[in-house]
Amino acid sequence: MATLQSLDIRRRSASNEAPPQIRQNAMEVAKLIDVSKCIGCKACQAACLEWNDLKQEIGYTDGTYNNPTDLTPASWTVMRFTEYEHGDDLEWLIRKDGCMHCDDPGCLKACPAPGAIVQYTNGIVDFVSENCIGCGYCVKGCPFNVPRISKVDRKAYKCTLCSDRVSVGQAPACAKACPTQAIYFGSKQDMIVHAEHRITDLKSRGFKNAGLYNPPGVGGTHVMYVLHHADKPSLYAGLPDDPKISPMVGLWKGILKPISLAAIAFAGVFGFLHYITKGPNEVSEADQRKGDELAGGKHS
Amino acid sequence: MSENNVVSRYTTAARINHWITAVSLILLALSGMALFHPSLYFLTNLFGGGQMTRAVHPWIGVVLFFSFLGLFFRFFTLNLWNRDDTVWMKNLGAVINDREEGLPELGKYNAGQKLVFWGQSILILLLFGSGLVLWDVYFEAFTSIDQKRLSAVVHALCAIGAILIWIVHVYAAIWVKGTLRAMTRGSVTRGWSWKHHRKWFRQEVGKP
Numbered sequence: 001m002a003t004l005q006s007l008d009i010r011r012r013s014a015s016n017e018a019p020p021q022i023r024q025n026a027m028e029v030a031k032l033i034d035v036s037k038c039i040g041c042k043a044c045q046a047a048c049l050e051w052n053d054l055k056q057e058i059g060y061t062d063g064t065y066n067n068p069t070d071l072t073p074a075s076w077t078v079m080r081f082t083e084y085e086h087g088d089d090l091e092w093l094i095r096k097d098g099c100m101h102c103d104d105p106g107c108l109k110a111c112p113a114p115g116a117i118v119q120y121t122n123g124i125v126d127f128v129s130e131n132c133i134g135c136g137y138c139v140k141g142c143p144f145n146v147p148r149i150s151k152v153d154r155k156a157y158k159c160t161l162c163s164d165r166v167s168v169g170q171a172p173a174c175a176k177a178c179p180t181q182a183i184y185f186g187s188k189q190d191m192i193v194h195a196e197h198r199i200t201d202l203k204s205r206g207f208k209n210a211g212l213y214n215p216p217g218v219g220g221t222h223v224m225y226v227l228h229h230a231d232k233p234s235l236y237a238g239l240p241d242d243p244k245i246s247p248m249v250g251l252w253k254g255i256l257k258p259i260s261l262a263a264i265a266f267a268g269v270f271g272f273l274h275y276i277t278k279g280p281n282e283v284s285e286a287d288q289r290k291g292d293e294l295a296g297g298k299h300s
Numbered sequence: 301m302s303e304n305n306v307v308s309r310y311t312t313a314a315r316i317n318h319w320i321t322a323v324s325l326i327l328l329a330l331s332g333m334a335l336f337h338p339s340l341y342f343l344t345n346l347f348g349g350g351q352m353t354r355a356v357h358p359w360i361g362v363v364l365f366f367s368f369l370g371l372f373f374r375f376f377t378l379n380l381w382n383r384d385d386t387v388w389m390k391n392l393g394a395v396i397n398d399r400e401e402g403l404p405e406l407g408k409y410n411a412g413q414k415l416v417f418w419g420q421s422i423l424i425l426l427l428f429g430s431g432l433v434l435w436d437v438y439f440e441a442f443t444s445i446d447q448k449r450l451s452a453v454v455h456a457l458c459a460i461g462a463i464l465i466w467i468v469h470v471y472a473a474i475w476v477k478g479t480l481r482a483m484t485r486g487s488v489t490r491g492w493s494w495k496h497h498r499k500w501f502r503q504e505v506g507k508p
Contacts, residue, residue: 014338014341015338016338016339112335112336112338112341113341113350114338114341131350133335133344133349133350133351133353133354134351134354134355135335135354135436136434136436136440137452139436139445139448140445140448140449140452145445149436149440154351154355154437246446246449248446248449248450248452248453249449249452251453252449252452252453252456256453256456256457256460257336257337260336260337260456260460261337261339263460263464264460264463264464264467267464267467267468268467271467271468271471271474271475274396274471274475275471275474275475278396278397278398278475279398280475280476280477281398281475281476281477282477282478283477283478283489283491283492283494283495284491284495287491287492287494287495288489288490288491288494289491290491290494291489291490291491291492291493291494291495291501292305292490292491294490294494294501294502294505295305295307295490295505296505
């Protein structure tokens with residue numbers, strides 16, 4: 001990863017070096033998840049485990065269909081089931097949760113380890129485990145609560161958008177496996193166009209607030225949803241209405257860094273200048289004599 | 301009073317306590333800065349790489365906290381603020397120009413030293429508290445994500461404050477000749493005591 005695709009890296013965590021820019025025509029990709037077509041079969045979860053060679057430990061049921069109950073270091077995608085009641089109507093909202101591949105990724109911004117998180121020119125945000133130090137800063141940076149730290153190896157894991165498959169022209173495993181074609185994959189532009197067709201269709205069926213979830217607060221995402229209730233994303237198991245990188249993270253990873261180094265450098269330089277202009281603060285002969293007198297001894 | 305024309309200033313135990321604190325603070329600053337700014341990430345090599353730095357930093361923090369707690373209880377009564385300290389602070393300009401003649405005689409610590417003491421006391425307490433919130437290995441489950449984000453900012457701010465105070469503290473020891481031996485040998489000269497801490501010196505002389 002570190003060498004083969006280095007021409008396609010747009011951003012690299014904790015790095016000041018400019019990324020290579022010789023390739024000009026990178027196509028941004030996106031996964032479009034049509035929530036209105038999802039039947040909650042979990043084929044995507046199975047395909048994810050299968051392709052990525054992961055094994056989710058057998059857990060417990062919490063009385064819902066959510067299984068496992070949350071994202072884990074091995075489960076990079078999880079169906080979240082919500083029973084939405086309004087009036088006499090009950091809607092079963094099923095959202096496939098996982099990394100949103102933000103255009104402005106909070107995880108990458110927060111990461112202190114050079115090259116542990118990269119963003120490719122196609123928009124995929126990938127964790128490079130060999131560089132991960134397990135600090136958990138990506139968890140703090142993420143507005144979607146996605147990365148999970150393994151208790152075994154203390155490394156962070158999340159959906160890769162099957163970057164290995166995408167790099168050889170394949171669609172992500174989940175999209176391939178979905179039996180209702182609720183998961184599409186292609187260029188981001190195509191996915192937005194496709195979403196528009198779906199939204200028009202949903203509106204004609206009475207979902208007047210149907211819309212695309214591509215939140216501008218994180219620069220848009222490379223995983224987008226078609227929602228029947230796009231006016232209330234939080235209905236879908238707490239999908240953030242207006243996700244943004246926390247201002248705390250912005251402060252911590254932004255202005256605080258240069259200001260802090262400048263303050264430390266200033267203190268050092270000030271001390272040095274003080275010493276070379278004022279000279280050392282030394283005890284005079286007179287002080288020594290008075291000290292000896294006070295102590296009642298002889299001059300040493 | 302000890303022999304050889306010097307004045308005893310610190311016990312051996314106090315000096316050991318101080319140097320444990322000093323070493324752990326320096327190690328914390330190096331490992332913390334390594335994870336704070338990408339340009340300083342190379343400092344992780346001093347600790348055996350990024351993972352090791354991440355793992356060892358909080359443990360050094362625990363050492364610092366308890367070591368500093370020792371210093372705190374040893375010295376806090378001597379660091380209580382008094383009227384002379386206010387006068388001294390008002391004449392800080394004269395002090396940094398080495399013109400202390402007209403200033404009140406000082407006890408064991410001057411106002412600058414007291415500010416270093418209280419500044420580090422508060423900052424180390426905040427660093428320890430926010431550090432526990434960030435110590436995911438053991439305490440991940442006890443706080444919310446927003447508390448963790450706030451702690452990251454508090455931890456960074458307090459660390460920079462503590463490093464700045466540390467620079468002042470070390471520079472003062474370099475600038476004021478004859479100071480360092482208080483921490484390396486436990487004693488200072490009579491001349492130094494007369495010049496810098498005369499009231500304390502008089503008390504020491506008065507002791508049986």
